[in-house]
Amino acid sequence: MxxxxFTLPLPVAIVDLETTGGHFENDRITEIAILRFHEGCISRHQWLINPQQxxxxxxxxxxGISNEMVQDKPVFTDIAAELLPLLRGHLLVAHNSRFDYTFLRHAFAHCQINFAAPTLDTVPFSRKLYPQYFKHNLDSIIExxxxxxxxxxxxxxxCDVIALAEFLQYSLKEKTISVWMTHWQTLIKPGFxxxxxxxxxxxxxxxxPDCAGLILWQPNPQEKGKIRLVxxxxxxxxxxxxxxxxxxxxxxxxxxxxxxxxxxLHAVWLQGYYLLHHGYSCTDAKDAPAKWYTVTFVPNFHGQLQARIVHLREGILSQPPFGLFVHPRAAKxxxxxxxxxxxLCPAVLDITPQSLGHNEPCPKQAAGLCDGSCRQDAATRKHNKLVLEYAPLLPVCDWGKWxxxxxxxxxxxxxNNVIIEAQAGCIRLDxxxxxxHPLLPKLLKQRLKKPTNINFIC
Known part of the structure; x- marks a missing residue:
């Protein structure tokens, strides 16, 4: 094996952890074992760790790990520098790899160390090689x-690392190398x-690391730097x-x-900050999100502010937009x-039905609710003031009144924490x-589903 x-582009680390429980954020590692395959050589590494809880x-x-066994053992911070070279730049192999990988990422994060690696989960690997069996937990494989x-x-x-290595060795003997490696390669996430x-x-x-943020790079000295949200x-x-x-x-x-x-959400704020202050150009990390629309008000030849529905494009704004909509019809x-x-007068705003003639009275006037004086020049200043006063209250998608x-x-x-101010689907930079950014409406809506740590201003 x-x-x-050895034919893979990265060394391999078969890993197993024991922890105080299964909660990724609250529980801690108590034991780590690694069987490392590096340049054709195999080495074993293991630690008992004081979880400090x-x-x-x-x-x-x-x-079988008790409080007494770990009370005099090193904490994770003490071994992090020794452990990191055995894992970073390796393919991590584990049974239910998400468990071990996530605990390792969080443990390194507590030490202010970035960590990520490609992984291979041997549970689906066992299913691929032995589809005739129903159970693929480690106890079933051992038996x-x-x-x-x-x-x-x-x-x-x-013990669990060695058991998993024995399974991999047995399966390699039973299957051809090409079959074994084909399934192995297809299950590596996210790949080399x-x-x-x-x-x-x-x-x-x-x-x-495997966290949100910005990638900054410069393809060549002649181009300005590029920025990518991840x-x-x-x-x-x-x-x-x-x-x-x-x-x-x-x-x-x-x-x-x-x-x-x-x-x-914080990564989007950082992207706006770097675009504004550092002159980077932006590349989308995903396919272009859906278009968004907003309302702007422009004066006609009489100076009356009229509503126009426009495409809201990604970029720096001098003020938050007036309303946010997924389609022009919703904006209308x-x-x-x-x-x-x-x-407010729909005729002055120029939002009366298109079928209405230019000189015909607007629906309010036709219904006797208005004498038509709002169209006169004397009412322009009052009209404009009310439009700008109430424009920030145009709806923001289907988020309710906020x-x-x-x-x-x-x-x-x-x-660590950061405070972000948002209005009408935009975020304040200064x-x-x-x-x-087209991702912001979705991110803010998701955030509103869990309204903790949100101050609703208006």
Whole structure:
């Protein structure tokens, strides 16, 4: 198996963790074991770790690790520097890899260390190789292959690592190398970075975390820097660089900078900040989101402000927009209701039905609700004042009555936080500038579903 794994572009680390429980944010690691395949050699590494929180009786009975066993052991911070080179730039292999990978990412984050890596989950790998079996948990695999382990040490990290390695070895013997490797390669998430990248850049990209933020790079000295918003930096970059169309742009790139964010919403704010203050150009990380529309007011030849529905484009704004809509028809309906609610003249606003003749009275005048004086020049100043006063109250999609919010974004792992001000689907950059990005309406709507740490201003 070591010879087969040696053909991969990265060394392999078969990993298992024991923890105080299954909660990614609240529980901590108590034991780590690694079987490392590097340059044709195999090495074992294991640590008992003081989780700095009590181990329950249930976990002690399950894993055999007690509070007494770990009280004098190092905390994760003490071993992080030794552990990181054994995992970063490796393919992490684990049974239910999401569990081990997420705990490792969070543990390194507590130490202010970025960590991410490609992973392979041996649960779906077992399903691919042995579809005739229903169960694919580690106990079932141990029984199925008659793997000899000390029953008293089951659920200790190194014991489970060795059991998993034995399964991989047995399955490699039973299946051809081509079948075994085909399934292995297809299950690696998110995949390997391409070998054509500059070696220095490869190291930088494998050092990225899997959190939201900004990728900053300069394809060549003649171009200004580019900026890319990422929701999971390492995963998104691996996926991006597997496309052939990226080769030309990234072939000469030697380095990247990564600006971490607390959340994707914070990453959008950072992108606006860098576009405003540092002159970067922006590239979309995803397919172009849906178009959004807003209302602007422009004076006619009499100086009366009239409503116009326009496409709201990504970019820096001097003020938040008036309303936010997914379609022009929704904007038209909202404008009519808004004018009715605040007693504004639809004729002056130029939102009367198109079938209405130019000199015909507007519906309000025809119904006897208006004498038509609002069309006269003397009423222009009052009309314009009311339009600008009530324009910020145009609806924002289907979010209800709230237009202006102050959101506190909190990193659940580190506790770091940032306050972001949002209005009409835009976010404030400073006293004079706002920023709109097509992802913002979706992000803000998702955030409103969990209204904790939100100050509803109006």
């Amino acid at each position: 070591a010879a087969v794994l 009590p181990i329950s009786e249930f976990i002690t009975q399950l894993t 199925r292959f008659a793997i000899k382990i000390d029953a008293a040490k089951r659920h200790r990290a190194m 970075l391409p070998s054509w990248l500059q070696s220095e850049l490869l190291q930088q990209l494998y050092s990225l 929701e999971r930096a390492f995963t998104d970059m691996c996926t991006l660089l597997q496309h052939k169309k990226t080769v030309k742009e990234w072939l000469l790139t030697r380095s990247v900078d990564f600006i971490p964010s607390i959340s994707t 309906r909202a404008l009519a209701e808004w004018a009715r609610q605040y007693d 237009h202006h919010l102050q959101l506190t974004e909190i990193d659940a792992v580190t506790g 006293e004079q500038h706002w920023y709109f």
